[in-house]
Amino acid sequence: MRWIFISMLFVILCFSCKETDKDLIIKLVNEWEGKEILIPSQTLFISYGDSLIPKDRSHKDYTVITYVDSIGCISCKLQLNKWKEFMYELDSIAKNNISYLFIFHPKKRDNKELIDLLKRTHFIYPVCIDESDSINKLNHFPSDIMFQTFLVNNDNKVIAIGNPIHNPKIKELYKNIISGNDIFDEEQETTVIFDNYLDMGTFDWKKEQMKESVLQNSGRNLLVVEGVSTSCGCITVEYLKEPIRPGQKLNLRIKYKAEHPGHFDKMVIICCNAEGSPFRLKISGNAK
16 A cells, blocks of 8 residues: 555645645655544435435445535535546446545534535435534544545545545546556646736626636646636636647636625636646635
8 A cells, every 4th residue: 555655645746836835745644544534333424316325335445535624615615516527437437346425514504505505416425414523523634625535445544645626636546546557647747937816806796707817838848737626616717728838828717706796715726737736826806
């Protein structure tokens, strides 16, 4: 298992540019290597779709365990459609040899909204709404959303850690581990010029607002955007899904559709083959 964690460290560290971040990541990964995630036998998991919850996961080689805390907007964190797409991919690779557990600790006022969302999307995967946060208190999950998802073996011991929805490299790592493919995928890096803040201005909240952000390839190799994720479903990002030659620019069309009037601060995460990736684009504005 050690070689998997070494590979995972390589993948995650390539996405971090600060030395302090790298030190924390190394400590975090070393702490969780081979650690057993404890889930009390009396824990109740419910499906909000049409499927029944299997009582025994011991015959599955792998389980993906995801914890979502009460900090921030849970519905924004969930990205349910992306999770469904990812789990469909894993199911096709693992051939019914993988299970999923979702552990939510919502604020009391968000409970009904969360349950309504799960029902509305016919979420068939096992969900535990842990109001007392007992499972987190037992395991002390990381506070960073990027490290609140785990791939475990049939002994519930951690094989890999990282959020596959927000980090496409982690997504590929999970798929490679499960399929038995090579972990490393050689890829030439480049450098970019990028402004990490975008002001959407003041606008009518009933109308969609669009602004552009630019990613310029300042290196010698092709720039390849591997994935873009957002902190909220109210933000969409459109861009040319082709490699960008050295010296050329990639325009990111950022669209925001407000659900209600007010000031907002959102985040877009851009993962690419550039030094310092992933890049976090902070977005703010006033919808009036």
